[in-house]
Amino acid sequence: MPESQPLTDYQRAAMVARFVEIQDVSMISVKADLLEPSARVMLGEEWHFVQDRSAEYHFDEDKKLLCILLTLDATLVSGNSGEERPLVHCSGKYVLLYSFNVVGGPPADEKDAYFKAFSNINAVFNAWPFFRELVHSTLGRMGMQPIALPVYRVTPTPSAQPVAETKQIPPAPDSSEKPVASTTAHAESTKKRRKAASHT
Numbered sequence: 522m523p524e525s526q527p528l529t530d531y532q533r534a535a536m537v538a539r540f541v542e543i544q545d546v547s548m549i550s551v552k553a554d555l556l557e558p559s560a561r562v563m564l565g566e567e568w569h570f571v572q573d574r575s576a577e578y579h580f581d582e583d584k585k586l587l588c589i590l591l592t593l594d595a596t597l598v599s600g601n602s603g604e605e606r607p608l609v610h611c612s613g614k615y616v617l618l619y620s621f622n623v624v625g626g627p628p629a630d631e632k633d634a635y636f637k638a639f640s641n642i643n644a645v646f647n648a649w650p651f652f653r654e655l656v657h658s659t660l661g662r663m664g665m666q667p668i669a670l671p672v673y674r675v676t677p678t679p680s681a682q683p684v685a686e687t688k689q690i691p692p693a694p695d696s697s698e699k700p701v702a703s704t705t706a707h708a709e710s711t712k713k714r715r716k717a718a719s720h721t
Contacts, residue, residue, distance in 0.1 A: 531675075533627075533638035540623040541587060541639075546651055550614035553659045556607050567600040568608070570670060576640035580621070580632070587619040587636065589644045593652045595670060597660075609663065611656045615648045642675055649673045 528536075573594040580587050597609040627635035653670040661667040 530634075530638035530642065533631075533635045534642040537627065537635050537639040538643050541619040541621055543647060544586075544618040544620055545616075546618075546648060547616045548613055548651065548655070549616055550612075551655065552610075552612045553663070554610045555663050556610060569598055569600065571596045571598050571607075572670075572673075574641070574645055576637075576644060578636045578640045580636060585621040587621050587639075589617040589619070589640045591615045591617060591640070591644050591648050593645070593648065595652070595656050597668070609660065609665070611659055613652050613655050615651065617644050617647060645673060645675075 575592045577590045578587060579590075592612065592614045594610070594612045596607050596611075599606045599608050649670075656670050657667045
């Protein structure tokens, strides 16, 4: 028999996500620096965000509560003239609290890997809208044009390979119909059937 493949971080995070409910998201620390005063007039240049994050977790076995301390950083960088210069730096620290609705939880010898994966993937997605609002409003208060943080995308790690892309959505379990590949093609097919029926 072929050897079973080790779980990826995505799979571990998804398994934890099945049994948690988010209870609260609280910001406990914020820091923002205008690193270059003239940055206010530099938004016509090429620029991009450099993002970073770190996470720690604590799991209360008795109360079945998963507490995650998450730090998110974003630095607005100018790429004008081929020389990158940091213009603005924003950092927010958040506490995310989840109730864990399953007895026992992940296997004891792998619990750390499961909760780390959830903290670095799901918790970041849960906190990202709050951090995006923080960056957007902070730039406005600095006299700069408010800029929205881009969509957060998980960066694969060596132990977490990307999941293969699904090519087609399967039908619902209680449906015998085949999935529709294209709404346009489906509409054209319906139109032809109606036209044929009108000539009979």
